[in-house]
Amino acid sequence: MPVEEFVAGWVSGALGLVLGHPFDTVKVRLQTQSTYRGIIDCMVRTYRRESVLGFFKGMSFPIASIAVVNSVLFGVYSNALLLLTATSHHERRLQPPSYTHVFIAGCTGGFLQAYCLAPFDLIKVRLQNQTEPRARPGSPPPRYRGPVHCAASIFQEEGPRGLFRGAWALTLRDTPTLGIYFVTYEWLCRQSTPDGQNPSSATVLVAGGFAGIASWVTATPLDVVKSRMQMAGLGQREFQGLLDCMVSSARQEGLGVFFRGLTINSARAFPVNAVTFLSYEYLLHAWG
Numbered sequence: 255m256p257v258e259e260f261v262a263g264w265v266s267g268a269l270g271l272v273l274g275h276p277f278d279t280v281k282v283r284l285q286t287q288s289t290y291r292g293i294i295d296c297m298v299r300t301y302r303r304e305s306v307l308g309f310f311k312g313m314s315f316p317i318a319s320i321a322v323v324n325s326v327l328f329g330v331y332s333n334a335l336l337l338l339t340a341t342s343h344h345e346r347r348l349q350p351p352s353y354t355h356v357f358i359a360g361c362t363g364g365f366l367q368a369y370c371l372a373p374f375d376l377i378k379v380r381l382q383n384q385t386e387p388r389a390r391p392g393s394p395p396p397r398y399r400g401p402v403h404c405a406a407s408i409f410q411e412e413g414p415r416g417l418f419r420g421a422w423a424l425t426l427r428d429t430p431t432l433g434i435y436f437v438t439y440e441w442l443c444r445q446s447t448p449d450g451q452n453p454s455s456a457t458v459l460v461a462g463g464f465a466g467i468a469s470w471v472t473a474t475p476l477d478v479v480k481s482r483m484q485m486a487g488l489g490q491r492e493f494q495g496l497l498d499c500m501v502s503s504a505r506q507e508g509l510g511v512f513f514r515g516l517t518i519n520s521a522r523a524f525p526v527n528a529v530t531f532l533s534y535e536y537l538l539h540a541w542g
């Protein structure tokens with residue numbers, strides 16, 4: 255089994271993540287604090303008070319998890335295509351796989367990465383939703399002191415299965431949308447590249463960016479449901495299941511609820527996935 259794809263997936267995921275983290279910080283602050291007037295106001299105030307470093311708070315944990323998650327996604331995707339079409343990464347430019355094969359391989363990668371991602375994503379969402387200001391002497395400490403403490407508390411309070419809360423919604427979110435991710439990327443690359451040639455760096459950047467947007471736009475409704483199910487069990491309302499969560503959210507807040515965070519997610523998705531695909535292609539080419 256070729257392993258370069260796993261390593262290239264890991265490195266490219268980490269690069270994309272660093273670039274996207276400032277957007278993620280702004281997104282989380284907008285979602286959890288009501289003092290900002292909008293995206294720009296939040297950026298300006300963060301920069302004034304905390305300098306550029308303010309945008310990179312809390313990045314170490316996602317970096318560790320993206321290493322696992324992205325290497326599984328890209329590694330499984332490429333190896334699934336190898337099984338389906340008997341072509342290696344390099345041979346695929348001359349003998350491009352069908353979009354059906356690309357979609358199946360993408361869904362397989364998405365399905366398996368969702369299971370690795372589930373506990374990491376749960377911890378991230380729980381920590382991101384802690385709105386207490388930084389601990390001051392005398393003030394009660396926040397419920398979770400950090401990622402390790404958060405994982406240990408969930409394990410103790412909700413059992414080992416508690417760590418996989420929302421995993422089903424996450425799997426449903428990621429399986430088809432990562433199929434869409436790779437199909438969009440391949441389609442855009444092929445549109446602007448003569449047959450048999452490697453796509454230019456500019457093409458890879460644009461195709462990767464739009465693949466990220468297409469994937470996030472289609473994933474957003476289930477992203478909202480997933481996050482709500484992950485937060486249940488924390489004294490918030492428990493849902494009977496995924497459908498119950500969807501129906502009651504829509505009833506209470508209208509259909510618009512399924513598109514929360516779409517703008518900032520798309521703004522983040524373009525640079526993150528442009529850089530992810532560019533570095534992935536570059537590394538595999540360099541190891542050629």
Ligand SMILES: C[N+](C)(C)CCCC[C@H](N)C(=O)O
Pocket residue numbers: 267427428431432435466469470473523526527
């Ligand atoms: C499937 N879903 C839309 C959830 C993610 C697709 C892109 C994954 C990428 N690591 C990123 O963070 O943007």
